[in-house]
Amino acid sequence: MGKKKWLLSLAVAILLAPTLPFAQAVLPDSVAVTQTVAAKSKATSKSTxxxxxxxxxxxxxxxxxRHFSQATYAKYGALFDKNYNVEKMSPYSVFGDAQEAYVYTSSPILKRYMYAAMQNWNKALGTKVFNLGTKSHKTITVKWKYNGASEEWDGMYQDNSLWINKDDFDNVNYVPNTYQAALNKEMPGAGNPNSSTYKQQYINYWIAIITHELGHSLGLDHSPYTTDIMFSDSETAGPDFKYTWKRAKVDGSYAEFKNSLSQRDINRAKLTKLLGYW
Structure with a gap:
């Protein structure tokens, strides 16, 4: 192109530039992105x-x-804690940036129950929250604790340790007695610890107990509903408890004997992930 023609084309382009919708074609997209980022970082009103x-x-x-912005969960965490019986129970190092924990036990006996409990949560949440750890690479340790039958717990979680009461575990009458007290009827196979019926109930119960304790690691506190794996027969109202209860809310079977997670258990775990508890 000759120099004169080139200059003429340039002059025409400059004269036409104000009439071209260039700014209108670019600005809306950039504004939309900015508005989207702002919306995600802005907390929803408390009334909403x-x-x-x-x-x-x-x-x-x-x-x-479970659709609010991260800023909303950060601002109103106490409100969610109170209304859904949740709180942060694990240090950040347990799940870390990857939101995964590595669970380890030195006991070959406990490993079977522990792994089944891990899979309960992994399948329910549709993601690998709990992985098998090793002696040198673990963030949660599952171990025995000898506390005697007088202790009022069969499992316990604190910080990054999960304990199972060995005295209760070894007591052939413990699960049948717990079943009888809860359901007011004899556990199938109660009189014969060597029967397949008894063994299956025993296995289900202890997997459920570890599943319950892993629920605590996710930030789930107790529930009064018997169909919840996080069931407890009594609690007192507080920052992470919506109300006091002294009797179970029997809304079907008992999860601890069926080794099953309820939708309420799952939804609460999904909420605690949004709250940054795991």
Whole structure:
């Protein structure tokens, strides 16, 4: 192109530039991105959060309260804790940036139950939250504790340690007695510890206990509902407890004897992930 023609083309382009919708074609996209980022970082109003909570079943954080921004969960964490019986129970190092824990036990006996409990949560949440750890690479340790039958717990979680009461585990009458006290009827196979019926119930119970304790590691506190793996027969209202209860809310079978997670258990675990508890 000759120099004169080139200059003429340039002059025409400059004269036409104000009429071209160049700015309108670019600006809306950049503004939209900025607005999206701002929306994600902005906390929803408290009244909106409270309204959403009221629309969910008791202690069950359905999708109605699991779509807010990260800023909302950070700002109103105490509100979610109180209404859904949750709190941070594990140090950050347990799950870390990857949101995965490595669970280890030196006991060959406990390993079987521990692995089954890990899979309960992994399958329910659709992600590998709990991985098998090793002696040198672990973030949760599962171990025995000899406390005697007088202790009122069969499993316990604190910080990054999960204990199973060895005296209860070894007591052939412990599971049948617990079953009788809860359901007011004799456990199938109770009189014959060597029967397949007894053994299956025994296995289910101890997997459920470890599943319950791993639930604590995720930030789940107790529930009054018997169909929840996080069931407890009594608790007192507090920062992470919506209300006091002294009797179980029997809404079907007992999860601890069926080794099953309820949808409420799963929804609460999904909420605690949003809250940054695992």
């Amino acid at each position: 959060v409270v309204s959403a909570i009221k629309q969910t079943p008791d202690l069950n954080p359905t999708a109605k309260v």
